[in-house]
């Protein structure tokens with residue numbers, strides 16, 4: 001699979017179709033984010049300065065899981081050895097290297113990071129709508145208990 005081409009739902013799509021459409025888009029986004037995560041390991045050398053993407057579930061049962069967690073590899077000196085350690089970062093685009101060993105994959109790396117950020121934004125927008133649906137369903141269930 002490659003970059004997702006988003007298609008708008010048909011103009012006269014029913015509520016049922018839109019719900020299915022949303023679920024399908026969310027699945028595609030999640031699959032693509034996993035691909036981007038793996039690909040970022042290939043477009044950069046395995047060394048200090050390499051930016052990695054982690055995907056994690058926050059465990060709060062929220063609708064925007066998995067979240068993106070960006071890190072950068074950093075040299076960590078101990079008494080015994082030089083180790084790599086991943087440091088969390090907030091703005092991955094500002095931390096990308098493009099010279100030396102990084103030059104060959106730099107353009108693709110940048111595109112992948114931008115794509116992941118865009119996909120997360122799209123999915124977060126959809127999650128807002130799904131949150132509204134969830135609350136409506138919970139209210140409906142509450143009311144049916146009362147009635």
Ligand SMILES: [Zn+2]
Pocket residue numbers: 057058059060061062063064065066067
């Ligand atoms: Zn979450």
